[in-house]
Structure formats: structure tokens, C-alpha cells
């Protein structure tokens with residue numbers, strides 16, 4: 011939808027900002043930024059323009075929980091019920107490699123990477139899932155060792171439960187190779203890297219529609235400007251259907267809270283439970299806690315930001331009763347972000363029209379796979 015009709019481009023604007031573009035990337039989340047950086051590293055003379063309709067990247071990449079995770083035991087076992095072993099472990103391997111690429115590209119400093127472990131909590135009602143994890147742990151550790159080169163990454167760590175102080179949690183498992191990052195720092199580092207490589211980034215400018223033709227791809231921007239470029243990469247994830255209604259990717263909103271600083275916070279690491287529908291972590295002596303979209307899947311299948319009292323109340327209850335039962339907790343902030351999900355966890359990377367490639371559907375794993383998915387999209391174009 012055209013928002014406003016901007017004044018016609020001046021000669022100076024047209025020549026300096028829009029002339030000679032070789033590749034237009036739509037969406038400056040983790041995928042779009044990595045795609046742009048990779049393309050420029052591969053072909054330094056390429057003129058790349060990255061546009062995002064938000065004042066900041068406005069989807070999931072600046073709004074997520076910052077888990078650098080690649081596979082909790084219940085998630086992998088659940089996936090194995092629906093997909094073949096090779097499919098499941100291929101995706102896990104991609105997450106592992108993707109995290110390595112992100113760390114290599116920006117450095118651990120640049121993303122504030124901390125390998126403090128990814129924990130999974132089991133309550134009384136999770137007994138069946140816990141027993142399955144116990145039974146399959148040797149198999150999972152064997153498969154994960156092939157991918158990570160590290161032995162016994164899954165371990166039982168019930169002895170750490172008293173230290174964390176949870177209530178109603180009976181068992182605890184850890185993936186020792188998982189970590190956490192500062193999401194904001196990662197995005198700032200990606201933007202700084204892209205700018206250093208002279209990639210042009212324009213915020214507040216969206217793509218409204220496009221059409222491929224013999225002379226290139228004709229684009230209409232959301233302020234009414236028109237442009238023709240030879241190649242386009244669409245990295246708009248949960249919003250992809252606004253441009254491509256046939257694509258098998260749906261929006262899914264996730265709501266998150268941030269507490270005020272908690273004195274002597276004992277929680278350290280990333281934690282999930284209930285098949286990953288709930289997740290929390292420490293950051294700057296605070297707790298970030300999110301999830302619960304399974305409480306209202308239809309309502310949360312939206313690309314509109316916002317919070318609902320149903321999910322807020324449940325998150326608050328769990329925070330007070332289970333995560334920090336003996337402390338007075340104050341909330342500083344609530345926000346939401348939009349995921350792109352589908353019937354499988356595999357991202358969609360494909361050419362949709364001549365010269366137009368999409369790289370979308372990161373699910374809840376964009377930090378892990380976003381770098382490689384961006385690269386794959388570019389490889390289809392260059």
C-alpha cells in the first residue's frame with residue numbers, strides 16, 4: 011500500500027542513491043544484512059541497496075530473545091516424529107554452522123557471545139517427555155558429536171536446580187554448546203559492517219510491489235517512487251505474504267517482557283520449557299521472558315505488533331510462581347516481534363520470478379540460520 015506520495019526524485023538523488031544498483035535487498039533483518047555483506051565480500055564492485063520500511067529493522071531481528079541455540083532435546087525428538095533423521099540433523103547442522111558463521115563474521119565481542127548453556131526445564135507434567143529424553147540421550151549425543159565435534163553436549167544437571175531457585179521444576183537438562191548474545195549489539199555490528207563495505211541502507215522505505223520483465227525488475231516503493239533493478243532479494247520473513255501472497259510462510263507474533271534489575275540474580279544461561287513455547291534468560295542482571303503464543307494461536311498469527319492481557323498475565327504468573335518464586339519482581343518493558351513460520355522448519359530460499367529470490371521463514375531460529383540463509387539467497391542471484 012502506498013503510504014505517501016514522496017516528491018519526485020531530484021537529479022542528485024536519482025544519480026547518487028538509485029542509479030546503477032546491481033542488487034536490491036528488501037528487509038534489513040539478520041537475513042538481509044548478512045546477504046548484503048556476503049554479496050559485497052564476493053563481488054566488491056557490486057552496488058547494493060538495502061531498504062527497510064521501518065525506522066529501525068522492524069520484524070524480529072532487533073526484538074528477539076538472543077538465544078544462540080541449535081537444538082533442545084525435546085525439540086529434536088519432536089521433529090524426528092515428523093521428519094526423517096537426515097532432514098532433522100541437516101537443519102541442526104545448518105544452525106550450528108550458521109552460528110559459527112555469525113561469530114566469525116562479527117567476532118564474539120561484536121555480538122557479546124556467552125556460552126553459558128541452553129537449559130531445558132521439566133515439570134511434573136513433562137514426565138513423559140523427560141523419560142523419552144533420558145532414553146534417547148546417548149543417541150542424541152552421538153548425532154550431535156558428529157555435527158559439533160563435541161562429546162556429551164546434553165547432560166543432566168538437576169544438581170543446579172537449587173542454585174537457580176525455580177519452583178515446581180523437577181528435572182533439568184543442558185545443551186553445553188549453546189550460548190546467548192546481545193541481539194541489539196549483533197544488529198548494530200551487522201549494520202556497521204555493511205556500512206563499512208559501502209552498502210547503501212535506506213530506512214523508512216518499503217517495497218510495495220514488483221514485476222519482472224525483459225529489462226529487469228520494475229518496483230513500486232511504498233512512497234510512490236518507481237525503480238528498475240536487475241536483481242532483487244526479498245528478506246521480509248513474517249511479512250513476505252504482503253508481497254507474495256502464495257508463499258507458504260505465516261506471521262507469528264511473540265510477546266516478551268524485561269524485568270528491572272534483580273539483585274543477586276542466580277539465573278545464568280538460556281532456558282526453555284513446554285516444547286520451547288516459553289523461554290527466558292539473564293541479561294544485564296535482568297530476566298527476559300517470552301512466549302505463550304500457543305495460548306492463542308489464531309490471535310497471534312498476525313503481523314501486527316502488540317501485546318495481549320491473556321499472554322501478559324500468563325507470563326507474569328509463571329515468572330512469579332515458577333521462575334522467581336521468592337523475589338519481588340518488577341517489569342520494566344513489554345514488546346513483541348513477528349516471526350515467519352510454516353508447516354516445516356525449513357526456510358524458503360528460492361527464485362520466485364526471474365531475478366527475484368526470497369529468503370524467508372526463519373521460525374524461532376533466525377540467529378542460528380539467518381547468516382547462511384542470506385548467503386544462500388545471494389548465491390541463487392550472483
Ligand SMILES: Cc1cc2nc3c(=O)[nH]c(=O)nc-3n(C[C@H](O)[C@H](O)[C@H](O)COP(=O)(O)OP(=O)(O)OC[C@H]3O[C@@H](n4cnc5c(N)ncnc54)[C@H](O)[C@@H]3O)c2cc1C
Pocket residue numbers: 036037038039040041042061062063064066067068069070071072073074075076077078079215216217218245246247248249252253263264265266300346347348349350369370371372373374375376377378379380
Ligand atoms: C520475541 C522473539 C524472540 C525470538 N527469539 C529468538 C532466539 O532467541 N533465537 C533465535 O535464533 N531466534 C529468535 N527469534 C527469531 C529470530 O529473531 C528471527 O528468526 C530472525 O530475526 C528473522 O530475521 P529476518 O531477517 O528473516 O526477518 P526480520 O528480522 O523480521 O526482518 C524483516 C525486515 O523486513 C522489513 N520489511 C517487511 N516488509 C517490508 C517491505 N515490504 N519493504 C521493506 N522492508 C520490509 C521489516 O521492517 C523487517 O525489518 C525470535 C523472534 C521473536 C519475535
